[in-house]
Amino acid sequence: MKMLIDFLPIAIFVLVYQMTKDIVLATAVLIPATIVQVLFTWWRWRKVEKMHLVTLALVVLLGGATVILGDGDFIKWKPTVVNWLFAVAFLLSPLFGGKSLIQRMMEKNLTLPAAVWMRLNLAWVVFFLAMGAINIAVFMHFSEEVWVNFKLFGMMGLTILFILVQGVYLARHLPDEKKTIHSTGTDSKEK
Structure with a gap:
């Protein structure tokens, strides 16, 4: 909801x-x-x-x-400004409290090495910068109607795609269940 x-x-x-x-x-x-x-x-x-x-x-x-x-040009700048503000927030977040913003948001559910958190945070910075730039390209080079549709469908689609790619990246860094089973000497079927 x-x-x-x-x-x-x-x-x-x-x-x-x-x-x-x-x-x-x-x-x-x-x-x-x-x-x-x-x-x-x-x-x-x-x-x-x-x-x-x-x-x-x-x-x-x-x-x-x-x-x-x-x-209408003023409202067309909003996605770029929002995305670039988020890029700055993600980029500067480690300076305040030592943790990246993505780590603060996800660490309750994931345990990752500090280097992975930093790469993930940097990926979000690049994503937000790119989304802001793409928004400018769309509203400057395409019709208003194309921009309106991109605002909802294109941006949402790109965000979902980025999150899926992020999931694939994170899957490589999650604890391996087989390693956990072998190190504890128990099998999940025995429980």
Whole structure:
């Protein structure tokens, strides 16, 4: 359910755009939809992730500029700004507390060597930088409609692909069950 709530404002944005072909109107709907998303998240879980707050601030700022000035270019910059802010946060995170941001998010579920955590964190930095650059390329070289579709489907697809590649990388570094069985002298069938 939480993932659905995360994508609801952008889905509403795309739906309104597809119905009207008006990016200013779609942005005018996106702003309150994002506010409602954050308020609902707070009401339901009594916690709002920093990502949602950053996104809300940029939607209000850049979306507001889009609506007030009637210029869709402002909202088109939001994905790039969000992705590049995340790249900076991931890049600088080891300087604050010694752990990478990805390690802080995943270490409760995974035990990995420090070097693997750092490579994984760097991969996210590169991913966020690339996503920001790809967003610029799409909105500068393709139609507005292509950008709107890329915003929902392309970015989501690239993110899922990156997470799958990350999973393959992580699988190489997870403890080997056979090694664990041999080192303990027990077999899972005996239990």
